[in-house]
Amino acid sequence: MASDKDLQVRLDDGALWLTMDRPDVLNAMSPTMAGDLARLLEEAVGRDDVRVVVLAGAGGAFSAGADISGVDAHERFDVRAMDAANRIIRAVVAVDKPVVAAVGGIAAGVGCSVALASDIVVAGESATFLLAFARIGFMPDGGASASVAASIGRARAMRMGLLAEPLSAREAYDTGLVTHLATDEDLPAVVERIVRRLAAGPPLALAATKRAINAATLTELEPALERERTGQSLLMRTADAAEGMRAFGEGRRPVFRGE
Template identity: 50%
Template sequence: MNPHGVRTTREGAELQVLLSRPDRLNALRTADLIDLTEAVEAAADDDGVRVVLLAGEGRAFCSGADLASVVDASTVDAANRAILALRRIGKPVIAAVGGAAAGVGCSLALACDLVIAKRSAYFLLAFADVGLMPDGGATALVPAAVGRARAMRMAMLAERIPAQTATEWGLISQVVDDDVFDTEVASVTTRLAAGPPLAYARIKRAVDEAAMPALARALEIERTGQAELLRSRDYAEGVAAFKDRRKPKFTGT
Protein backbone atom coordinates (compact mmCIF):
# COMPACT_ATOMS: atom_id res chain seq x y z
CA MET A 1 0.00 0.00 0.00
CA ASN A 2 1.23 3.46 -0.88
CA PRO A 3 1.07 5.80 2.16
CA HIS A 4 1.51 8.80 -0.12
CA GLY A 5 -1.83 9.56 -1.69
CA VAL A 6 -0.52 12.28 -3.99
CA ARG A 7 2.72 12.27 -5.99
CA THR A 8 4.14 14.96 -8.26
CA THR A 9 6.54 14.73 -11.18
CA ARG A 10 7.99 17.55 -13.25
CA GLU A 11 9.03 17.42 -16.89
CA GLY A 12 10.10 20.81 -18.17
CA ALA A 13 7.15 23.17 -17.92
CA GLU A 14 4.68 20.35 -17.21
CA LEU A 15 3.73 19.33 -13.67
CA GLN A 16 1.87 16.07 -13.16
CA VAL A 17 -0.10 15.65 -9.95
CA LEU A 18 -0.93 11.98 -9.55
CA LEU A 19 -3.58 10.62 -7.19
CA SER A 20 -1.71 7.54 -6.07
CA ARG A 21 -3.72 5.06 -4.02
CA PRO A 22 -4.66 2.57 -6.73
CA ASP A 23 -5.49 -0.12 -4.17
CA ARG A 24 -8.29 2.19 -2.95
CA LEU A 25 -9.23 3.46 -6.43
CA ASN A 26 -7.46 6.69 -5.43
CA ALA A 27 -9.98 7.44 -2.68
CA LEU A 28 -8.94 10.61 -0.91
CA ARG A 29 -8.25 11.22 2.75
CA THR A 30 -8.18 14.71 4.22
CA ALA A 31 -4.36 14.68 4.15
CA ASP A 32 -4.40 13.75 0.45
CA LEU A 33 -6.61 16.73 -0.38
CA ILE A 34 -4.23 19.00 1.52
CA ASP A 35 -1.26 17.56 -0.38
CA LEU A 36 -3.07 18.08 -3.68
CA THR A 37 -3.83 21.69 -2.80
CA GLU A 38 -0.29 22.43 -1.74
CA ALA A 39 1.05 21.01 -5.00
CA VAL A 40 -1.28 23.20 -7.07
CA GLU A 41 -0.59 26.30 -4.97
CA ALA A 42 3.16 25.74 -5.31
CA ALA A 43 2.75 25.43 -9.07
CA ALA A 44 0.86 28.72 -9.12
CA ASP A 45 3.93 30.45 -7.67
CA ASP A 46 6.44 28.68 -9.93
CA ASP A 47 7.02 30.60 -13.15
CA GLY A 48 8.62 27.49 -14.64
CA VAL A 49 5.35 25.56 -14.53
CA ARG A 50 3.16 26.33 -17.52
CA VAL A 51 0.55 23.54 -17.27
CA VAL A 52 -0.69 21.14 -14.59
CA LEU A 53 -1.94 17.63 -15.32
CA LEU A 54 -4.13 15.93 -12.71
CA ALA A 55 -4.44 12.17 -13.15
CA GLY A 56 -5.12 8.99 -11.21
CA GLU A 57 -2.92 5.92 -10.92
CA GLY A 58 -4.36 2.58 -11.94
CA ARG A 59 -7.89 1.90 -13.14
CA ALA A 60 -9.65 4.91 -11.59
CA PHE A 61 -9.25 8.66 -11.58
CA CYS A 62 -10.68 9.02 -8.08
CA SER A 63 -13.48 7.14 -6.33
CA GLY A 64 -14.22 10.02 -3.95
CA ALA A 65 -13.55 10.46 -0.24
CA ASP A 66 -12.17 7.41 1.52
CA LEU A 67 -15.03 6.23 3.71
CA ALA A 68 -12.62 3.94 5.54
CA SER A 69 -10.93 7.03 6.98
CA VAL A 70 -12.32 9.87 9.06
CA VAL A 71 -14.60 12.03 6.91
CA ASP A 72 -15.77 15.18 8.66
CA ALA A 73 -16.05 18.93 8.20
CA SER A 74 -12.26 19.20 7.90
CA THR A 75 -12.46 16.93 4.86
CA VAL A 76 -14.99 19.26 3.25
CA ASP A 77 -12.78 22.24 4.07
CA ALA A 78 -9.80 20.50 2.46
CA ALA A 79 -11.85 19.68 -0.64
CA ASN A 80 -13.04 23.29 -0.93
CA ARG A 81 -9.49 24.58 -0.70
CA ALA A 82 -8.42 22.15 -3.43
CA ILE A 83 -11.21 23.30 -5.74
CA LEU A 84 -10.33 26.96 -5.22
CA ALA A 85 -6.66 26.23 -5.87
CA LEU A 86 -7.53 24.59 -9.20
CA ARG A 87 -9.68 27.53 -10.23
CA ARG A 88 -7.38 30.29 -8.97
CA ILE A 89 -4.13 29.04 -10.47
CA GLY A 90 -3.55 31.20 -13.53
CA LYS A 91 -2.35 28.26 -15.60
CA PRO A 92 -4.17 25.57 -17.58
CA VAL A 93 -5.09 22.47 -15.61
CA ILE A 94 -5.99 19.23 -17.38
CA ALA A 95 -7.83 16.33 -15.77
CA ALA A 96 -6.88 13.03 -17.39
CA VAL A 97 -9.73 10.72 -16.41
CA GLY A 98 -8.81 7.14 -17.11
CA GLY A 99 -11.56 5.50 -15.07
CA ALA A 100 -14.17 6.34 -12.45
CA ALA A 101 -14.46 9.96 -11.32
CA ALA A 102 -16.88 9.70 -8.42
CA GLY A 103 -17.91 11.89 -5.50
CA VAL A 104 -15.32 14.54 -4.76
CA GLY A 105 -13.22 12.92 -7.49
CA CYS A 106 -15.86 14.06 -9.97
CA SER A 107 -15.78 17.55 -8.44
CA LEU A 108 -12.00 17.72 -8.76
CA ALA A 109 -12.09 16.67 -12.41
CA LEU A 110 -14.76 19.23 -13.26
CA ALA A 111 -12.81 21.98 -11.48
CA CYS A 112 -10.04 21.56 -14.04
CA ASP A 113 -10.02 23.61 -17.24
CA LEU A 114 -10.03 20.67 -19.64
CA VAL A 115 -11.24 17.16 -18.93
CA ILE A 116 -9.99 14.44 -21.25
CA ALA A 117 -11.55 11.04 -20.54
CA LYS A 118 -11.17 7.50 -21.77
CA ARG A 119 -14.25 6.19 -23.51
CA SER A 120 -14.55 3.60 -20.74
CA ALA A 121 -14.51 6.24 -17.99
CA TYR A 122 -17.57 7.58 -16.19
CA PHE A 123 -18.61 10.41 -13.88
CA LEU A 124 -20.74 9.97 -10.78
CA LEU A 125 -22.03 12.19 -8.00
CA ALA A 126 -22.36 9.36 -5.49
CA PHE A 127 -23.02 11.49 -2.40
CA ALA A 128 -26.74 10.76 -2.00
CA ASP A 129 -26.02 7.03 -1.84
CA VAL A 130 -24.49 7.59 1.59
CA GLY A 131 -26.88 10.30 2.75
CA LEU A 132 -24.79 13.31 1.76
CA MET A 133 -25.04 16.23 -0.67
CA PRO A 134 -22.53 16.99 -3.43
CA ASP A 135 -19.55 19.05 -2.32
CA GLY A 136 -16.28 20.22 -3.78
CA GLY A 137 -18.19 22.92 -5.64
CA ALA A 138 -20.24 20.39 -7.59
CA THR A 139 -23.47 22.30 -6.94
CA ALA A 140 -21.99 25.14 -9.01
CA LEU A 141 -19.69 23.28 -11.40
CA VAL A 142 -22.23 20.77 -12.68
CA PRO A 143 -25.23 23.04 -13.38
CA ALA A 144 -22.88 25.58 -15.00
CA ALA A 145 -21.91 22.85 -17.46
CA VAL A 146 -25.09 20.82 -18.02
CA GLY A 147 -27.97 22.88 -16.64
CA ARG A 148 -30.20 22.51 -13.59
CA ALA A 149 -32.28 19.54 -14.76
CA ARG A 150 -29.34 17.26 -15.49
CA ALA A 151 -27.48 18.46 -12.41
CA MET A 152 -30.43 17.54 -10.19
CA ARG A 153 -30.66 14.11 -11.80
CA MET A 154 -26.95 13.48 -11.25
CA ALA A 155 -27.10 14.69 -7.65
CA MET A 156 -30.27 12.90 -6.58
CA LEU A 157 -30.15 9.63 -8.51
CA ALA A 158 -26.37 9.12 -8.38
CA GLU A 159 -26.31 7.64 -11.86
CA ARG A 160 -23.14 6.85 -13.73
CA ILE A 161 -22.65 9.21 -16.65
CA PRO A 162 -20.53 7.52 -19.35
CA ALA A 163 -17.73 9.65 -20.77
CA GLN A 164 -19.39 9.82 -24.18
CA THR A 165 -22.60 11.14 -22.62
CA ALA A 166 -20.62 13.54 -20.44
CA THR A 167 -19.06 15.00 -23.58
CA GLU A 168 -22.39 15.32 -25.36
CA TRP A 169 -23.85 17.10 -22.34
CA GLY A 170 -20.94 19.53 -22.15
CA LEU A 171 -19.85 18.20 -18.75
CA ILE A 172 -16.33 17.44 -20.03
CA SER A 173 -14.32 18.67 -22.99
CA GLN A 174 -13.19 15.49 -24.74
CA VAL A 175 -13.55 11.71 -24.86
CA VAL A 176 -11.04 9.53 -26.69
CA ASP A 177 -10.63 5.82 -27.30
CA ASP A 178 -8.76 4.05 -24.53
CA ASP A 179 -5.86 2.99 -26.74
CA VAL A 180 -4.99 6.58 -27.74
CA PHE A 181 -5.77 8.22 -24.40
CA ASP A 182 -2.19 8.65 -23.19
CA THR A 183 -1.08 10.01 -26.56
CA GLU A 184 -3.89 12.57 -26.69
CA VAL A 185 -3.33 13.70 -23.11
CA ALA A 186 0.39 14.18 -23.82
CA SER A 187 -0.38 16.11 -27.01
CA VAL A 188 -2.78 18.53 -25.34
CA THR A 189 -0.48 19.00 -22.35
CA THR A 190 2.49 19.80 -24.59
CA ARG A 191 0.43 22.25 -26.64
CA LEU A 192 -0.73 24.13 -23.55
CA ALA A 193 2.78 24.21 -22.10
CA ALA A 194 3.92 26.05 -25.23
CA GLY A 195 0.94 28.42 -25.29
CA PRO A 196 0.55 32.04 -24.09
CA PRO A 197 0.55 32.00 -20.26
CA LEU A 198 -0.73 35.56 -19.82
CA ALA A 199 -3.65 34.92 -22.15
CA TYR A 200 -4.51 31.63 -20.45
CA ALA A 201 -4.66 33.33 -17.05
CA ARG A 202 -7.03 35.99 -18.38
CA ILE A 203 -9.18 33.41 -20.15
CA LYS A 204 -9.64 31.43 -16.95
CA ARG A 205 -10.60 34.48 -14.95
CA ALA A 206 -13.05 35.82 -17.53
CA VAL A 207 -14.79 32.50 -18.15
CA ASP A 208 -15.13 31.79 -14.44
CA GLU A 209 -16.59 35.23 -13.78
CA ALA A 210 -19.16 34.65 -16.52
CA ALA A 211 -19.97 30.97 -15.97
CA MET A 212 -19.46 30.42 -12.23
CA PRO A 213 -19.76 33.69 -10.32
CA ALA A 214 -21.42 31.83 -7.42
CA LEU A 215 -18.73 29.17 -6.90
CA ALA A 216 -17.42 30.62 -3.64
CA ARG A 217 -20.95 30.93 -2.26
CA ALA A 218 -21.77 27.38 -3.36
CA LEU A 219 -18.75 26.10 -1.44
CA GLU A 220 -20.00 27.87 1.71
CA ILE A 221 -23.51 26.41 1.36
CA GLU A 222 -22.11 22.94 0.71
CA ARG A 223 -19.86 23.20 3.76
CA THR A 224 -22.77 24.13 6.04
CA GLY A 225 -25.08 21.47 4.64
CA GLN A 226 -22.49 18.73 4.57
CA ALA A 227 -21.43 19.42 8.17
CA GLU A 228 -25.01 18.78 9.26
CA LEU A 229 -25.42 15.70 7.11
CA LEU A 230 -22.16 14.17 8.36
CA ARG A 231 -23.71 14.15 11.86
CA SER A 232 -26.93 12.48 10.72
CA ARG A 233 -28.03 8.91 11.30
CA ASP A 234 -28.68 8.64 7.57
CA TYR A 235 -24.99 9.19 6.87
CA ALA A 236 -23.99 6.58 9.46
CA GLU A 237 -26.44 4.16 7.83
CA GLY A 238 -25.19 5.04 4.35
CA VAL A 239 -21.58 4.29 5.28
CA ALA A 240 -22.55 1.07 7.07
CA ALA A 241 -24.54 -0.06 4.04
CA PHE A 242 -21.65 0.82 1.73
CA LYS A 243 -19.25 -1.27 3.80
CA ASP A 244 -21.75 -4.15 4.03
CA ARG A 245 -22.53 -3.89 0.32
CA ARG A 246 -26.25 -3.60 0.92
CA LYS A 247 -28.93 -1.04 0.18
CA PRO A 248 -29.22 1.63 2.91
CA LYS A 249 -32.42 2.25 4.86
CA PHE A 250 -32.66 6.00 5.29
CA THR A 251 -35.00 7.43 7.95
CA GLY A 252 -34.53 11.18 7.56
CA THR A 253 -32.82 11.56 10.91
Protein backbone atom coordinates (compact mmCIF):
# COMPACT_ATOMS: atom_id res chain seq x y z
CA MET A 1 0.00 0.00 0.00
CA ALA A 2 1.34 3.42 -0.96
CA SER A 3 0.75 6.51 1.15
CA ASP A 4 0.96 10.13 0.09
CA LYS A 5 0.63 11.88 3.44
CA ASP A 6 -3.14 12.23 3.69
CA LEU A 7 -4.16 9.51 1.25
CA GLN A 8 -3.59 5.75 1.23
CA VAL A 9 -3.45 4.27 -2.27
CA ARG A 10 -3.78 0.56 -3.01
CA LEU A 11 -4.30 -1.34 -6.25
CA ASP A 12 -5.73 -4.77 -5.55
CA ASP A 13 -6.80 -7.08 -8.38
CA GLY A 14 -8.30 -4.32 -10.51
CA ALA A 15 -9.64 -2.22 -7.63
CA LEU A 16 -8.00 1.14 -6.91
CA TRP A 17 -8.60 1.92 -3.23
CA LEU A 18 -8.25 5.56 -2.24
CA THR A 19 -8.54 5.94 1.53
CA MET A 20 -8.58 9.38 3.12
CA ASP A 21 -6.24 9.16 6.09
CA ARG A 22 -6.55 12.07 8.52
CA PRO A 23 -8.52 10.32 11.28
CA ASP A 24 -7.55 12.92 13.89
CA VAL A 25 -9.75 15.45 12.03
CA LEU A 26 -12.35 12.96 10.76
CA ASN A 27 -10.59 12.89 7.38
CA ALA A 28 -11.31 16.55 6.70
CA MET A 29 -9.88 17.37 3.29
CA SER A 30 -6.67 19.33 3.26
CA PRO A 31 -5.64 21.00 -0.02
CA THR A 32 -3.04 18.26 -0.48
CA MET A 33 -5.57 15.48 0.01
CA ALA A 34 -8.11 17.09 -2.31
CA GLY A 35 -5.54 17.59 -5.04
CA ASP A 36 -4.19 14.05 -4.78
CA LEU A 37 -7.67 12.54 -4.78
CA ALA A 38 -8.68 14.44 -7.90
CA ARG A 39 -5.41 13.64 -9.68
CA LEU A 40 -5.62 9.90 -8.98
CA LEU A 41 -9.22 9.77 -10.19
CA GLU A 42 -8.28 11.63 -13.36
CA GLU A 43 -5.31 9.34 -13.96
CA ALA A 44 -7.53 6.27 -13.60
CA VAL A 45 -9.28 7.13 -16.87
CA GLY A 46 -8.22 4.64 -19.51
CA ARG A 47 -6.05 2.56 -17.15
CA ASP A 48 -6.41 -1.09 -18.11
CA ASP A 49 -5.26 -2.24 -14.66
CA VAL A 50 -8.07 -0.34 -12.90
CA ARG A 51 -11.60 -1.73 -13.23
CA VAL A 52 -13.24 -0.02 -10.23
CA VAL A 53 -12.35 2.81 -7.84
CA VAL A 54 -13.16 2.71 -4.12
CA LEU A 55 -13.33 5.82 -1.93
CA ALA A 56 -13.11 5.29 1.82
CA GLY A 57 -12.02 6.95 5.05
CA ALA A 58 -9.74 5.76 7.81
CA GLY A 59 -10.54 5.63 11.51
CA GLY A 60 -14.32 5.41 11.58
CA ALA A 61 -15.27 8.40 9.43
CA PHE A 62 -15.65 8.98 5.72
CA SER A 63 -14.88 12.72 5.63
CA ALA A 64 -15.99 15.74 7.64
CA GLY A 65 -15.57 17.91 4.53
CA ALA A 66 -13.12 20.71 3.84
CA ASP A 67 -10.66 21.37 6.63
CA ILE A 68 -11.58 24.85 7.90
CA SER A 69 -9.94 24.58 11.30
CA GLY A 70 -8.09 27.78 12.02
CA VAL A 71 -9.08 29.34 8.70
CA ASP A 72 -10.10 32.99 8.46
CA ALA A 73 -12.99 33.42 6.01
CA HIS A 74 -11.66 36.67 4.58
CA GLU A 75 -7.96 35.91 4.42
CA ARG A 76 -7.34 32.25 3.66
CA PHE A 77 -10.55 30.39 2.77
CA ASP A 78 -11.10 31.34 -0.83
CA VAL A 79 -12.41 30.08 -4.13
CA ARG A 80 -9.49 27.67 -4.50
CA ALA A 81 -11.25 25.36 -2.04
CA MET A 82 -14.30 25.40 -4.30
CA ASP A 83 -12.19 24.63 -7.36
CA ALA A 84 -10.55 21.70 -5.57
CA ALA A 85 -13.93 20.28 -4.55
CA ASN A 86 -15.37 20.71 -8.04
CA ARG A 87 -12.36 19.01 -9.57
CA ILE A 88 -12.97 15.93 -7.40
CA ILE A 89 -16.66 15.79 -8.28
CA ARG A 90 -15.98 16.13 -12.00
CA ALA A 91 -13.34 13.39 -11.78
CA VAL A 92 -15.68 11.00 -9.93
CA VAL A 93 -18.38 11.47 -12.57
CA ALA A 94 -16.04 11.45 -15.57
CA VAL A 95 -13.84 8.45 -14.75
CA ASP A 96 -14.74 5.53 -16.99
CA LYS A 97 -14.97 3.08 -14.07
CA PRO A 98 -17.60 2.51 -11.42
CA VAL A 99 -16.79 4.51 -8.27
CA VAL A 100 -17.81 2.93 -4.97
CA ALA A 101 -18.00 5.02 -1.78
CA ALA A 102 -17.64 3.01 1.44
CA VAL A 103 -19.18 5.30 4.05
CA GLY A 104 -18.82 4.65 7.74
CA GLY A 105 -19.30 7.46 10.24
CA ILE A 106 -19.65 11.09 9.19
CA ALA A 107 -19.88 12.23 5.59
CA ALA A 108 -20.32 15.99 5.85
CA GLY A 109 -19.90 19.03 3.66
CA VAL A 110 -17.88 18.27 0.56
CA GLY A 111 -17.24 14.80 2.02
CA CYS A 112 -20.97 14.19 1.67
CA SER A 113 -20.91 15.65 -1.85
CA VAL A 114 -18.09 13.33 -2.91
CA ALA A 115 -19.83 10.27 -1.48
CA LEU A 116 -23.11 11.11 -3.21
CA ALA A 117 -21.40 11.76 -6.56
CA SER A 118 -20.18 8.15 -6.51
CA ASP A 119 -21.96 5.48 -8.52
CA ILE A 120 -22.44 3.01 -5.68
CA VAL A 121 -22.71 4.24 -2.08
CA VAL A 122 -22.50 1.62 0.66
CA ALA A 123 -23.44 3.06 4.05
CA GLY A 124 -22.60 1.42 7.36
CA GLU A 125 -25.23 1.81 10.04
CA SER A 126 -23.11 4.47 11.79
CA ALA A 127 -22.97 6.62 8.65
CA THR A 128 -24.41 10.13 8.74
CA PHE A 129 -24.91 12.33 5.70
CA LEU A 130 -24.82 16.03 6.46
CA LEU A 131 -24.80 19.17 4.32
CA ALA A 132 -23.64 21.36 7.20
CA PHE A 133 -22.85 24.45 5.13
CA ALA A 134 -25.72 26.61 6.45
CA ARG A 135 -24.40 26.16 9.98
CA ILE A 136 -21.44 28.39 9.13
CA GLY A 137 -23.06 30.78 6.67
CA PHE A 138 -22.34 28.95 3.42
CA MET A 139 -24.36 27.06 0.80
CA PRO A 140 -23.99 23.42 -0.30
CA ASP A 141 -21.28 22.84 -2.89
CA GLY A 142 -19.54 19.97 -4.63
CA GLY A 143 -22.58 19.61 -6.86
CA ALA A 144 -24.81 18.61 -3.94
CA SER A 145 -27.54 21.01 -5.01
CA ALA A 146 -27.92 18.81 -8.11
CA SER A 147 -26.94 15.32 -6.94
CA VAL A 148 -29.11 15.26 -3.81
CA ALA A 149 -32.17 16.57 -5.63
CA ALA A 150 -31.58 14.07 -8.45
CA SER A 151 -31.52 11.22 -5.95
CA ILE A 152 -34.24 12.09 -3.42
CA GLY A 153 -36.12 15.09 -4.78
CA ARG A 154 -36.48 18.80 -4.12
CA ALA A 155 -38.18 18.54 -0.71
CA ARG A 156 -35.48 16.42 0.88
CA ALA A 157 -32.74 18.44 -0.78
CA MET A 158 -34.23 21.60 0.71
CA ARG A 159 -34.43 19.99 4.12
CA MET A 160 -30.82 18.87 4.05
CA GLY A 161 -29.57 22.15 2.58
CA LEU A 162 -31.61 24.73 4.49
CA LEU A 163 -31.88 23.04 7.88
CA ALA A 164 -28.49 21.29 7.76
CA GLU A 165 -30.11 18.25 9.33
CA PRO A 166 -28.14 15.00 9.36
CA LEU A 167 -29.58 12.01 7.56
CA SER A 168 -28.92 8.64 9.16
CA ALA A 169 -27.75 5.67 7.14
CA ARG A 170 -31.20 4.08 7.40
CA GLU A 171 -32.93 7.31 6.30
CA ALA A 172 -30.45 7.72 3.44
CA TYR A 173 -31.15 4.19 2.24
CA ASP A 174 -34.92 4.42 2.64
CA THR A 175 -35.06 7.69 0.67
CA GLY A 176 -32.83 6.39 -2.13
CA LEU A 177 -29.81 8.56 -1.37
CA VAL A 178 -27.49 5.54 -1.09
CA THR A 179 -27.53 2.18 -2.85
CA HIS A 180 -26.68 -0.22 -0.02
CA LEU A 181 -27.02 -0.42 3.76
CA ALA A 182 -24.89 -2.67 5.98
CA THR A 183 -24.04 -3.10 9.63
CA ASP A 184 -20.73 -1.56 10.56
CA GLU A 185 -19.33 -5.05 11.08
CA ASP A 186 -20.46 -6.19 7.64
CA LEU A 187 -19.51 -2.99 5.78
CA PRO A 188 -16.02 -4.16 4.66
CA ALA A 189 -17.37 -7.51 3.42
CA VAL A 190 -20.30 -5.93 1.59
CA VAL A 191 -18.00 -3.39 -0.08
CA GLU A 192 -15.52 -6.11 -1.01
CA ARG A 193 -18.26 -8.24 -2.57
CA ILE A 194 -19.55 -5.34 -4.66
CA VAL A 195 -16.04 -4.33 -5.70
CA ARG A 196 -15.15 -7.88 -6.78
CA ARG A 197 -18.35 -8.12 -8.83
CA LEU A 198 -17.66 -4.82 -10.58
CA ALA A 199 -13.99 -5.64 -11.16
CA ALA A 200 -15.02 -8.88 -12.86
CA GLY A 201 -17.75 -7.22 -14.91
CA PRO A 202 -17.60 -6.06 -18.54
CA PRO A 203 -15.66 -2.78 -18.37
CA LEU A 204 -16.95 -1.28 -21.61
CA ALA A 205 -20.56 -2.03 -20.73
CA LEU A 206 -20.16 -0.66 -17.20
CA ALA A 207 -18.58 2.53 -18.51
CA ALA A 208 -21.36 2.98 -21.07
CA THR A 209 -24.02 2.37 -18.42
CA LYS A 210 -22.46 4.91 -16.08
CA ARG A 211 -22.31 7.53 -18.83
CA ALA A 212 -25.92 6.91 -19.86
CA ILE A 213 -27.38 7.08 -16.35
CA ASN A 214 -25.38 10.16 -15.43
CA ALA A 215 -26.42 11.85 -18.68
CA ALA A 216 -30.06 11.16 -17.85
CA THR A 217 -30.00 12.11 -14.17
CA LEU A 218 -27.20 14.64 -13.66
CA THR A 219 -28.08 17.03 -16.46
CA GLU A 220 -27.83 19.94 -14.01
CA LEU A 221 -24.51 18.97 -12.42
CA GLU A 222 -22.24 21.24 -14.44
CA PRO A 223 -24.54 24.29 -14.14
CA ALA A 224 -24.89 23.49 -10.42
CA LEU A 225 -21.12 23.46 -9.93
CA GLU A 226 -20.88 26.87 -11.55
CA ARG A 227 -23.83 28.28 -9.59
CA GLU A 228 -22.37 26.96 -6.35
CA ARG A 229 -18.97 28.43 -7.16
CA THR A 230 -20.47 31.85 -7.82
CA GLY A 231 -22.72 31.75 -4.78
CA GLN A 232 -20.06 30.45 -2.43
CA SER A 233 -17.55 33.03 -3.68
CA LEU A 234 -19.98 35.79 -2.71
CA LEU A 235 -20.80 34.20 0.64
CA MET A 236 -17.11 33.91 1.52
CA ARG A 237 -16.98 37.72 1.63
CA THR A 238 -19.92 38.15 4.01
CA ALA A 239 -19.85 38.97 7.70
CA ASP A 240 -22.16 36.02 8.30
CA ALA A 241 -19.59 33.58 6.90
CA ALA A 242 -16.84 35.14 8.99
CA GLU A 243 -19.05 34.85 12.07
CA GLY A 244 -19.92 31.26 11.21
CA MET A 245 -16.29 30.25 10.94
CA ARG A 246 -15.33 32.11 14.13
CA ALA A 247 -18.16 30.38 15.97
CA PHE A 248 -17.06 27.02 14.56
CA GLY A 249 -13.53 27.58 15.84
CA GLU A 250 -14.78 28.72 19.23
CA GLY A 251 -17.31 25.92 19.61
CA ARG A 252 -20.35 28.18 19.95
CA ARG A 253 -23.58 28.90 18.10
CA PRO A 254 -23.15 31.66 15.48
CA VAL A 255 -25.25 34.81 15.41
CA PHE A 256 -26.15 35.65 11.80
CA ARG A 257 -27.24 39.18 10.88
CA GLY A 258 -27.67 38.91 7.13
CA GLU A 259 -24.57 40.98 6.44
